[in-house]
Amino acid sequence: MSRATLLTGVGELVTFDPVHEGPLGVVRDAALLDVDGRVEWTGLASAAPRSDADEIVDAGGAAVIPGFVDSHTHLVFGGDRSAEFEARMAGRPYSASGIRGTVAATREATEDALRVRLTRFVTELRGQGTTTFEIKSGYGLTIADEERILRLAREATPETTFLGAHVIPAEYADDPEAYVDLVTGAMLEACAPHARWIDVFCETGAFTVEQSRRILTAGTERGLGVRVHASQLGPGDGVALAVELDAASVDHCTYLTDADVTLLAGSRTVATLLPGVEFSTRHPYPDARRLIDAGVRVALASDCNPGSSFTSSLPFCIAVAVRDMGMTVPEALRAATLGGAEALRRDDVGHLRPGARADYVVLDAPSYVHLAYRPGVPLVTRTRIAPH
Known part of the structure; x- marks a missing residue:
């Protein structure tokens, strides 16, 4: 009834x-x-x-x-990186190298400990108005640990993303192609049943555009949708790759060329902006005004993670986007609700x-x-x- x-x-x-x-x-x-x-x-x-x-x-x-629809989070992890944040605030520049520290802590954490922490974060999200959210893996970087992260994430949300291609783990530093083989082979095989999406950090110091294309293509062949981390640390080819592969979203978009903006404006790919990252790393904020005026669809997300953006608050992201990224309040609200839904290709939320x-x-x-x-x-x- x-x-x-x-x-x-x-x-x-x-x-x-x-x-x-x-x-x-x-x-x-x-x-x-x-x-x-x-x-x-x-x-x-x-x-x-x-x-x-x-x-x-x-x-x-x-x-x-x-x-709110938070289309980019990393909520399953172990450890703490507050010392790294404190050092950045004292003048040390941000790099993605701290990810490996979280990988080590996550591998050491028990499944129960990870689940308890995830539950706390989900409660935190909901208390701040988030009703739909995505969770990425990427802090395990072994078959067993990536599978475990995604299995736990699936307990909290259907919007789960396999991000085995977050960084090259330390044990593969001398043979990154072997790690790409693992990600596209046995790791994908184990993780795909628990994931809706596949993602890659296409950036200098992480994965090349050729490696990224190979990883994302392997994911689409397993029926996963495409997401891309790109242009966070500098301009590159990640946005063009995202548009080429009809990615639902390309995330960060801090450093964009005019060609990137034109490609995004002519595509279905949403530019997901993560103001918590720039707040925490002191990098320049992305120019949302430039994207919106060009006709690009924009989302706001928290990128909640222990290193570069340890916030779960989309109201905070809205305030920063209005203050520092050239968005009006209606535009920022739309980006944090309907924009996030578009970034997840959902028409029932936002x-x-x-x-x-x-x-x-x-x-x-x-x-x-x-x-x-x-x-x-x-x-x-x-x-x-x-x-x-």
Whole structure:
């Protein structure tokens, strides 16, 4: 038997439904009808179909937005890199070499310890309004450890990404091609059943474009979708490779050429920007204004990881994107919700149009603008995640 819940008394409802006001589909003095975890109707509270509701919930004039969609996280790992962060803040430049320290700590951690920590992070995400999230592997870099990370990640989300090609592990430093053979062979074989996506860090000091193409192609042959880490530390060929392979997302995009921007604008590939990384590494922030003005689809994600971006807060990322990356507040909100959904090629989350999952966030604020206007303040009072 179906169950209907009417959320009413909403001061400002963001739906992304074009039948409502502006690009965000805003309704003021609004209501939302949720039937069995799906949005059935949105509109003025005065016009709400109250007779259809089994339960009525009053938002008390608060703003309500779609749940955040965090399309890039690394939540399964061992160890701590706070000393590395402290050293960076004292002037030491960031490099990706610290990943190997996390790899060592993750390999040493028990499965129970990794699961307990993952559960804490998921609770943290949800408390800050994230209702859909992706988790990557990449801190194991052996067959058994990568499989273990993905198996644990799958307990928390269906959006799991095999990132065996994060860096070359120390034991393969003298023979990187042998490691590529492992990633595209036995490691992929073990990990593919637990993954939806495959990813590669296509960057100087990590994997070349030729190695990256080989790894990603092997993944697509196993039915995995493509994601790419690229242009974080400097310009390179990763964006072109992502577009060539119709990747759902190319992530970081800190250093882009004009050709990169043109390619992205003519493709389905979403540029996922990770402002927590630049905040933590003191690299230049990516120029979101340049991308949006060129017609590129943009997402914001946390890149929650112990080295370069140890934040799980998309409200924080929104505030930074507005302050330092040239985004308007509506653009940043869209990037953290509907943009994240596009980066995962999901049409059922990131918005509150009829038929969407009824995943929403109630804010202790009259408007979504407060997400940037009141940075660092815990504005999320309720995170509603529809049952599957």
